[in-house]
Amino acid sequence: MERALFVIFAVTAIGAALNVLVRRHPLHSALALLVVLGALTGLYVLLGAYFLAVIQVVIYAGAVLVLFLFVIMLLNVRAEEARIERRPYLRWLAIPFAALLGMEIISLVRVFEENPSPSGTSVGMTEAIGRELLTTYLLPFEVTSILILIAVLGAVVLARRERR
Amino acid sequence: MVRALVVTPLLAAGILGIFGRRWSERLIAAIGCGSVGLSMLLALRAFVELWRLPPEQRVIREPFFSWITAGSLQVDWGFHLDALSGVYILFVTFVGFWIHVFSVGYMRGDPGYARFFAYMNLFMFMMLVLVLADNFLVMFVGWEGVGLCSYLLIGYYFDRAYAASAAKKAFIVNRIGDFGFALGIIMIFAAFGTLRFSEVMGIIAARFPEPEAVGEIGLLTTIALLLFVGATGKSAQIPLHVWLPDAMAGPTPVSALIHAATMVTAGVYMIARCSELYARSLTALFLIAVIGALTALFAATIGLAQWNIKKVLAYSTISQLGYMFLACGVGAFSAAIFHVVTHAFFKAVLFLGAGSVIVALHHEEDMRRMGGLKRFMPLTYGAMLCGGLAIAGLPPFSGFFSKDEILWRTWTSPAVPEPWRHLLWGLGVATAILTAIYMTRLIVVTFEGTERFALSAEGQEGTALAPRESPPVMTIPLLVLAALSIGGGWIGLSEAYTGGRVANWFEQFVRPALASPPVHPDHLSAFGEEPGHGAELGLAAVTVLLVLVAVLGARRFYRRDPLRPSPSLLENKYYVDELYDALFVRPLVRGSTLLLWRVFDMTIIDGMVNGVAASVAACAALLRRLQTGLVRSYVVMIVIGALLVLGYFIFVGGRLPTQ
Amino acid sequence: MTTIPISWYLAVAAVLFTIGTVTVFVKRNAIAMLLGIEVMLNAANLTLVTFSSYFRELAGQIMVFFVMVVAAAEAAVGLAIVILLFRHRETLNVDEAQALKL
Numbered sequence: 001m002e003r004a005l006f007v008i009f010a011v012t013a014i015g016a017a018l019n020v021l022v023r024r025h026p027l028h029s030a031l032a033l034l035v036v037l038g039a040l041t042g043l044y045v046l047l048g049a050y051f052l053a054v055i056q057v058v059i060y061a062g063a064v065l066v067l068f069l070f071v072i073m074l075l076n077v078r079a080e081e082a083r084i085e086r087r088p089y090l091r092w093l094a095i096p097f098a099a100l101l102g103m104e105i106i107s108l109v110r111v112f113e114e115n116p117s118p119s120g121t122s123v124g125m126t127e128a129i130g131r132e133l134l135t136t137y138l139l140p141f142e143v144t145s146i147l148i149l150i151a152v153l154g155a156v157v158l159a160r161r162e163r164r
Numbered sequence: 165m166v167r168a169l170v171v172t173p174l175l176a177a178g179i180l181g182i183f184g185r186r187w188s189e190r191l192i193a194a195i196g197c198g199s200v201g202l203s204m205l206l207a208l209r210a211f212v213e214l215w216r217l218p219p220e221q222r223v224i225r226e227p228f229f230s231w232i233t234a235g236s237l238q239v240d241w242g243f244h245l246d247a248l249s250g251v252y253i254l255f256v257t258f259v260g261f262w263i264h265v266f267s268v269g270y271m272r273g274d275p276g277y278a279r280f281f282a283y284m285n286l287f288m289f290m291m292l293v294l295v296l297a298d299n300f301l302v303m304f305v306g307w308e309g310v311g312l313c314s315y316l317l318i319g320y321y322f323d324r325a326y327a328a329s330a331a332k333k334a335f336i337v338n339r340i341g342d343f344g345f346a347l348g349i350i351m352i353f354a355a356f357g358t359l360r361f362s363e364v365m366g367i368i369a370a371r372f373p374e375p376e377a378v379g380e381i382g383l384l385t386t387i388a389l390l391l392f393v394g395a396t397g398k399s400a401q402i403p404l405h406v407w408l409p410d411a412m413a414g415p416t417p418v419s420a421l422i423h424a425a426t427m428v429t430a431g432v433y434m435i436a437r438c439s440e441l442y443a444r445s446l447t448a449l450f451l452i453a454v455i456g457a458l459t460a461l462f463a464a465t466i467g468l469a470q471w472n473i474k475k476v477l478a479y480s481t482i483s484q485l486g487y488m489f490l491a492c493g494v495g496a497f498s499a500a501i502f503h504v505v506t507h508a509f510f511k512a513v514l515f516l517g518a519g520s521v522i523v524a525l526h527h528e529e530d531m532r533r534m535g536g537l538k539r540f541m542p543l544t545y546g547a548m549l550c551g552g553l554a555i556a557g558l559p560p561f562s563g564f565f566s567k568d569e570i571l572w573r574t575w576t577s578p579a580v581p582e583p584w585r586h587l588l589w590g591l592g593v594a595t596a597i598l599t600a601i602y603m604t605r606l607i608v609v610t611f612e613g614t615e616r617f618a619l620s621a622e623g624q625e626g627t628a629l630a631p632r633e634s635p636p637v638m639t640i641p642l643l644v645l646a647a648l649s650i651g652g653g654w655i656g657l658s659e660a661y662t663g664g665r666v667a668n669w670f671e672q673f674v675r676p677a678l679a680s681p682p683v684h685p686d687h688l689s690a691f692g693e694e695p696g697h698g699a700e701l702g703l704a705a706v707t708v709l710l711v712l713v714a715v716l717g718a719r720r721f722y723r724r725d726p727l728r729p730s731p732s733l734l735e736n737k738y739y740v741d742e743l744y745d746a747l748f749v750r751p752l753v754r755g756s757t758l759l760l761w762r763v764f765d766m767t768i769i770d771g772m773v774n775g776v777a778a779s780v781a782a783c784a785a786l787l788r789r790l791q792t793g794l795v796r797s798y799v800v801m802i803v804i805g806a807l808l809v810l811g812y813f814i815f816v817g818g819r820l821p822t823q
Numbered sequence: 824m825t826t827i828p829i830s831w832y833l834a835v836a837a838v839l840f841t842i843g844t845v846t847v848f849v850k851r852n853a854i855a856m857l858l859g860i861e862v863m864l865n866a867a868n869l870t871l872v873t874f875s876s877y878f879r880e881l882a883g884q885i886m887v888f889f890v891m892v893v894a895a896a897e898a899a900v901g902l903a904i905v906i907l908l909f910r911h912r913e914t915l916n917v918d919e920a921q922a923l924k925l
Contacts, residue, residue, distance in 0.1 A: 006827050010835045017842040017862055026854045026915075033858050036839075040865055043832070047876040049884055052868075059891055064861070064898050071902045072854060075909050094848045097803055098841050104810045105837035132881055133888070144892045151896030158903035793921040795856075799847055 006046055013039035026077050030068050037061040051126045165213075166226045166243040169206035169253070170292045172199045177285035184278025193268040196281030200264050200288055204257035214250045219676055222247050225298065232301075239359060244298035247677040248436055251501060252295040259425045259508050260288050262641035266516050267417040269637035270523060280320060284421070287313035291426050295433055299359040300349045303434070307345070307398065310427045311338045317422065318414040330410035337407040341397015348390030355383055365440040375444040375682040388441055388448035395431030400482050401459045401489060406741055408482055412474040416519030419474060424481050424511035429504045432488045436678055439497045443679035449579050453493025457591040460486030464598035466737050468605070469730030472529050473518050476606050480555065481511060483595060487570055490592060494580050495681020496573035498671045502656045503566040509652050510554035510563055513645035517548035520638055521610060524631040525617050531606070532727055536615035540631045545611045547642040552607050554649040556600040556711055562653030567596065568704050569658060575703060578683045593707055600711045604718035609726045658700065832873040839866035853905045853915045857898065864894050 016039060019032035037060055044053035133141050176199030184192050214222055228241040245253075264284060271280050290313055294306025312335075319331030353359055356367050368384065376382045395401070400408040411423050422428070435442055435452070442448055460483045467479030484507050491500035522529055524541060538545045554563035574580075575589045617631065633639065656670035722728075733739075790801070843866060846859030868887045875883025909915055 002827060006831065010831075013835065014838055014842070017839050017846075020855075020858055020862060021842055021846045021849070026852050026858070029855050029858050033861060036862060036865065040869060043835070043869060044872055046827075047832070047872050049872045049876060049887075052872060052884055052887055055888070055891060059895060060865075064895050067898060067902060068854065068858065071906065075906065075915070077852070077854065077915060091849055093800065094845045097807070097848065098845045100807055101803070101810075101844055102837065102841045104807065104814055105840065106834065107814055108810075108833075108837075128881060129884060129888070132885055137885055140889060144889055148892065148896050151899050155899040155903040158900070159906045795917040796848070796851075799856075803844060803848065 002046060005042065009039045009042040009046070013043070027069070027072050030065065030072060033068075034061060034065055037065065051129050165206060166210055166224065166245055166296060167228060169203045169210065169257070170243065170289065170296060172203050172206070173285040173288040173292070175199070177282045177289060180278050180282035180285065184282060187278065189268075189272065189277050192278045192281055196285060197261065197264040197268065199285055200257060200261045203288065203292070204261045207253040207257045210245060211250050211254055214245055214247070219672075222250075222676060236357060237353065237359075239299060239301045241302055242298040243296040244361065245296060247674045248433075248501065249295045251505065251674060252433060253292060255505050255508050256291055256295065256426050257288070259512050259645070260291075260421060262644055263417050263421045263425070263512060263516065266420075266519070266638050266641040267415075269635050270417055270519055271415065276320065280317075280415070283313055283316045283320070284418075287317065287422060287427075291430070294430055298361060300352060300361070300364075301359050303437075304342075304345065304349060307394070307430060307434075308342065310422070310430060311335060311342070311398070314338075314411070314422050314427060317418040318411045320414050320418065324413070327413040330407075330413040334407040334411050337404050338397045341394045341404055343393075344390045344397075345394025348387050348394065351383075351387050351390065355387070361437060365438070368440050368444065372444050375446050378446045378450060378684070380447065382445075384441060385445040385447045388438070388445045389451070391434065391438060391441075392448060392452060395434055395489075396455070397431075398434075399428050399431030399485050399489070401431075401455055401486065402462060403740075405459065405463070405482050406744060409475050409478045409737070412472070412478050416474065416515060416522060419478070420512050420515035420519070423478065424515050425508040428481060428485055429488070429508070432485070432492065432500055432504055435489075435492045436497045436501055439492075439679035442492065443495065443579075443682045446579060446682060446684055449493050449495060449682070450584070451493070453490050453574075453580060453588055456486045456489030456491075456493055457588045457595075458486070459483070460490065460595040461591050461598070462486075462738075464595045464602065466734055468598060468602040469734035471531050471730070471735075473521070473531050473534075473606065473610060474515075474529055476531075476602060477511070477514055477518060480514075480599065480602070483599065484511070484555070487567065487592065487595070490574060490588060491570040494574045494577035494585065494588070496570065496577065497678040497681075498674045499566070499569040499573050501674055501678075502670055503570055506554070506562040506566040506649075506653055506656075509645055510551040510561075510649040513547050513551040513642060513649050514555070516638070516642055516645065517544050517551065520544040520634040520642065523638075524634060528617065531609045533617050534610045535613045535617065535726065536611070537617075537631060538611040541611075541633045543633055543639045544642060545607075547639075547646040548607060548611070550646040550649045552603040553715075554653075556603050556715055557596055558708065558711060558715070560650070560653070562649055562651070564708070565653035565656050565658070568707065569656065571596075571707060572658070572700050572703060577681060579681045581684050593710065596707060597710055597714045600714040601718040604715050605722045608719055608722040613723060613726050661701070829873060829877050833870060836866045836869040836873065839863075839869065851916050851918060853908060853917050854902075856917065857901050857905070861894070861898070864890065 013036050016032045016035035020029045020036065023029045023032060037056060041053045041056045041061075044050075044056060176195050180192060180195060184195075210224070214224055217224075224243075224245040226243040226245070228243060230238075230240045232239040264281070267280065267284070271277055274280065287310060290306050290309030292306075294303055294310060297303035297306060315331045315335040318334055319328050321327045349359065352364060356364050358364060358367075372384060376385050397404040408423060408428070412419055442452075463479045463482035463486065467476050467483065470476045470479065484503070488500045488503050488507075491497070491503060520541065521534065521537060521544060524537075524544075525534065528534070550561065554561035557564045557567040559565075571589055571592050574585055574592060577585045580588065656668060658668055736742075790797075792798075840863055843859045843862030843864075846862060847856050848859075850856050850859065868890055871883045871887045871890070875881065875887075905915065
């Protein structure tokens with residue numbers, strides 16, 4: 001049963017990612033990314049990381065991606081025209097690079113072929129994560145809040161219209 | 165106390181050098197002369213203290229500070245005051261003082277007044293270091309130091325090309341001699357392990373009881389000859405004499421002090437200092453004597469033909485130095501030192517007198533444009549007459565006593581075999597005759613006869629300014645030194661004149677510090693035991709007679725025909741400079757230009773330096789292509805980097821957590 | 824949960840990562856490049872969660888938490904820069920932003 005779900009989610013994710021790559025209009029790419037995020041959510045659930053799955057939907061898909069969409073709409077981006085590519089070789093370079101990267105990673109992956117599968121009780125319960133965050137990882141937790149503050153400030157300052 | 169007398173001029177030199185430029189001439193003169201005067205008084209005091217000691221213990225040692233300690237080489241600055249250096253500090257500071265006073269007047273109005281006195285004081289310091297050093301290395305410091313000051317002072321008028329070249333010539337020729345000197349010092353250290361005079365001479369006296377024979381080139385002879393090369397350079401003997409006449413480009417007081425009275429006698433001092441060494445090498449002594457005598461005659465012939473008043477005196481100096489070396493060569497070291505002292509007096513007075521004349525005629529130096537000055541400058545005339553008679557060697561002037569002592573000792577020298585010492589005596593007498601002639605010529609042409617000087621009409625309305633006698637600040641030193649030229653010789657009165665009743669005071673004083681002449685194996689005394697006083701008086705009488713005739717004859721001759729042209733060979737100094745130029749200077753210049761400059765410097769060194777820069781630029785140009793400014797290129801670079809790192813971990817090594 | 828070998832998950836993550844990289848490579852549009860980066864981040868997240876689950880280590884998920892936070896911050900600032908770029912150049916083509924060329 002899980003296998004079937006896994007395969008569905010996996011294929012969806014990969015297919016949507018390919019869409020992100022292939023689509024001309026950034027809006028289409030962003031929407032494809034949305035699909036990727038959704039598929040990954042499913043995979044997280046399969047892995048027992050329920051908290052993260054929810055966070056993924058709420059934060060990642062619900063905030064970050066929406067931000068992307070806002071910006072795309074704001075800037076009224078048009079589809080990428082077939083302009084003269086000044087450096088065509090980069091396009092063609094992508095293939096060997098991709099192959100190379102894929103091979104390297106896959107070879108890493110094969111190391112783990114013989115490993116135990118996840119057991120019954122999952123570790124992703126909200127309570128457990130919450131406890132860890134507020135005890136062992138308290139400092140990073142607080143620091144990241146400051147980080148977000150800085151990011152917000154930065155974004156506001158950067159994108160501000162020149163006051164005239 | 166010895167320290168003070170040495171360091172005082174150094175301090176004055178430093179002060180004048182740093183601050184003097186803004187001070188008045190009066191202040192500069194006060195400091196410049198005052199320091200030397202103070203040195204003179206201190207020297208006198210030190211000398212008296214030395215004199216009080218019994219003759220066998222007449223040595224005062226004053227250590228100063230420790231200088232080099234490197235393994236077995238231990239060199240300290242210490243001062244060694246004995247009879248020899250005592251005599252030297254006396255006359256050096258005394259003559260130096262009066263020359264400084266003279267310079268106050270001579271250099272008046274010159275913009276570099278402070279610089280002049282600073283250099284002169286520096287010179288006094290260096291000279292005192294030279295004579296008071298207790299080891300070879302410190303003496304060498306003083307040796308080089310006086311050479312440096314000589315360079316600075318010859319090139320005092322540095323805006324004149326001739327003066328600058330003359331200064332360089334002096335320094336370079338000196339350097340050639342110094343090379344031999346340095347080799348000698350190295351050999352001494354290698355052979356004896358110490359550089360201190362007392363220790364070295366002690367070791368030599370103990371280890372070598374017999375002198376090295378003529379023709380045998382042993383250790384001592386080698387060292388002696390090497391050191392003599394240095395003396396040749398410093399004291400302007402053949403073949404390194406060429407710098408001295410050109411050194412006359414400097415101000416006249418410089419010529420008086422450095423190139424007549426003090427620095428040039430440093431070579432003689434050095435030989436006297438090492439007399440124990442020289443007394444044990446018959447070869448070296450013979451060579452020194454021959455070179456001295458030949459130089460004396462050679463220079464005298466040239467001096468006879470010169471028209472520049474200072475050049476005549478310069479060649480005269482070379483000639484008289486030849487006498488001193490002759491004396492050393494025959495083993496009569498005390499006679500050599502005696503002549504050094506009297507020569508300082510009368511040569512200084514001659515140079516200063518010449519300076520007086522030159523200034524009075526607005527810096528005219530050619531005798532052809534002088535004449536008849538007797539009337540205008542009686543004091544100068546009188547002083548120069550004293551100096552001239554002294555150098556000619558007529559009694560009772562000082563020069564007679566010292567020169568005669570040398571001649572007598574040459575005739576009777578135990579160190580030189582039979583025919584040679586008589587021959588050398590003959591050369592000495594011939595030189596004396598020539599000396600008398602050229603000196604008389606100088607005085608007659610300059611002071612007597614018709615006036616040939618072109619008076620530049622400095623006054624308007626065509627009034628010619630007659631030359632006037634120099635101011636007292638210049639004439640007083642002249643008179644002082646003239647007095648010493650007359651009376652300074654009596655301290656060395658030979659015993660012969662009193663039938664043995666009154667000892668030769670000078671010789672007695674100096675002798676303990678010097679070695680006795682060695683005895684040559686072929687030495688045969690033609691007079692039995694020891695030639696007596698009678699022979700001495702007889703020879704002296706012969707010499708005086710010849711000199712007198714020469715003086716009178718020359719006087720008459722040059723009175724009649726002062727402008728008689730000189731033989732061109734002599735006037736052109738036997739073309740020695742031209743010879744050196746062709747043999748050494750030109751090939752060196754060409755070699756340097758072609759090889760050292762073009763090949764080495766331009767191609768190799770510049771090539772390397774520029775090459776480094778060029779390669780850096782090339783690398784930079786290459787690396788610059790990475791900075792395209794394109795985001796996408798950077799992405800490529802990032803990905804490549806990531807691939808490489810990943811590849812390293814996968815294929816090469818590094819541990820992957822496989823838990 | 825019990826029968827899927829770990830390497831399957833990892834393989835999916837690997838492929839996603841590769842696709843993300845290629846996207847960054849190939850696209851000229853600035854926003855599209857940012858999207859590619861997001862894909863890469865998600866692939867990494869997947870890897871982390873996988874390990875966390877299979878080795879029963881909570882640390883992996885904590886890390887993913889932080890990664891998301893930082894990714895959000897980065898996206899915000901990045902988009903602000905993109906807006907600035909657009910304002911100056913009227914285009915989102917990164918090839919046009921060559922002013923820092925040496």
